[in-house]
Amino acid sequence: MYYAQKKPVIIIDGTLYLYRSYFTYQYFKNDQENPYGAIYGILKTIKNILSKYYNSKKIIVMFDSSKKTFRNQIFNEYKKNRPKMPNELYIQIKPLFHILKEIGIKTLSIPGVEADDIIGSFAHKVEKSGEQVLIISNDKDMIQLLTKNISIFNTSNNTIITPKKIQEKYGIYPKEFIDLLALMGDKSDNIPGIPKIGIKTALFLLQKFSNIQNIYNNLEKIKFLSLRNANNVSNQLKIYKDTAFLSYKLAQININVPICINSDDIILKKISLYKLSNMIKEYNITQKKYL
Known part of the structure; x- marks a missing residue:
């Protein structure tokens, strides 16, 4: 027990x-x-x-x-x-x-x-x-x-x-769950996240860069990663940067x-x-x- x-x-x-x-x-x-x-x-x-x-x-x-x-x-x-x-x-x-x-x-x-x-x-x-x-x-x-x-x-x-x-289970640390929710959103709380980024893509990015700030610090590298639709993911991150950091504040x-x-x-x-x-x-x- x-x-x-x-x-x-x-x-x-x-x-x-x-x-x-x-x-x-x-x-x-x-x-x-x-x-x-x-x-x-x-x-x-x-x-x-x-x-x-x-x-x-x-x-x-x-x-x-x-x-x-x-x-x-x-x-x-x-x-x-x-x-x-x-x-x-x-x-x-x-x-x-x-x-x-x-x-x-x-x-x-x-x-x-x-x-x-x-x-x-x-x-x-x-x-x-x-x-x-x-x-x-x-x-x-x-x-x-x-x-x-x-x-x-x-x-x-x-x-x-x-x-x-x-x-x-996820390959990330508990504290990085805030970043995970910020990227993929949370429908139950109406946290927007970044459109078209699901849990697999979000986890891939966090396993590579640890947190959302590091992701944006290395934004230009993302399009060259072995990630499906990497160029689209990079563009989505650029377009919805403010939404991502707002979502982080909501999730934390x-x-x-x-x-x-x-x-x-x-x-x-x-x-x-x-x-x-x-x-x-x-x-x-x-x-x-x-x-």
Whole structure:
């Protein structure tokens, strides 16, 4: 069991699992026909994580806020293709936060700051204090945060992602994932990237030049590389240079957000089953479907 003896600080990507849980369990409703699938899914994720990493006593769940971020200011189209939060999900947020507070699970959101930036900043703050971090997320954006002391647990396939695994799979370092997204774009976040440059071409360029700045420093060499349509690739890079560097800014997670708490502030005390039982009754969550 990974980290069985060590005790990593666990950071859960709450926004990702909030939406995932809502769509996975959207038909879960109580006797009053109120939805609770998102609540169920988040608590189930926490329970599963704690059962796998039972020695870890420091856990926090990070969420987006409803305010726009600096990315919206520099690129109005950022995440514009995402639909508005469904009302049936929105009405579950307040009770979810109440339940997490009652059972002792810390949460954190900062107005105008994305959860990714809070996660990245807290993870690096914790790492600097000498602790190991385990980020619970399936979001590829998180790959750029990997270090020897920061790992990711992918709940889709129950695997631990480390810098070594990224290097073996992609031939680039985790930090260069920012450059990869800048070149090929990211439809989920509406990051434009460079048209007609896909993952194979982007990886080829990064394996050759390491990062986007070096690519542009060696732009005239690209047309002579053993790369399919090398001349076209070189032209696309020239035409969309500003877009490439804008995409880099959009893709880069800010790890310098001031975080007012330390890892000692998120120590999980023994969860009160009495309180949890009362929460189940209060929100009329069918126990048969619960956890």
